[in-house]
Amino acid sequence: MKHRTTAAAAVAAALMTAAATACSGGSAGSTAASPAAAGTRTPEQAAQTSSATVSTAKAGKLGTILVDSKGMTLYLFQADKNGKPTCNGSCAKAWPPLVVTGKAGGAGGVQSAKLSTAKRSDGSTQVVYNGHPLYHFAGDSKAGNTNGQGLDNFGAKWYVLGTNGKQITTKVSQPSTPGGGGY
Incomplete structure (x- = not known):
């Protein structure tokens, strides 16, 4: 149970940093110096390989979802339209994109x-x-985490995807943050 509390603290830190940045009045491309939460990755550290593999994994009541080659959960951003990514700057720090330098590949049940x-x-x-x-969530510290599921962040909601390519909107219980969690 301690790892869920630690994950909750990392999520809370990432969200508070993201919220503070989003509310600062700066442009989406502005850079704000903030300490990185444990287990987070910068967009540059996100899966940058010559060929990224999208795979699948079982995620409790969410069912079978898309993950990267390391088992890290992948999310969609509802603000993205027509296949064009719109999460940049501070958004991409909280939600690192799955990027490639070559071709994207699929494994498991991926079509x-x-x-x-x-x-x-x-x-x-x-990708x-x-x-x-497809994006990762900085608050997911290990394979199997789905801490970003259903979050309303950077102007829209974030959801995991099924193998059919559609969002899964099933709610997952998120652990409460220590100290009451009042923002």
């Missing part, structure tokens, strides 16, 4: 025909599944 890529504003190439750019 290869649904895999594609899209150019990001920084010139990198992001897209069924028209949804």
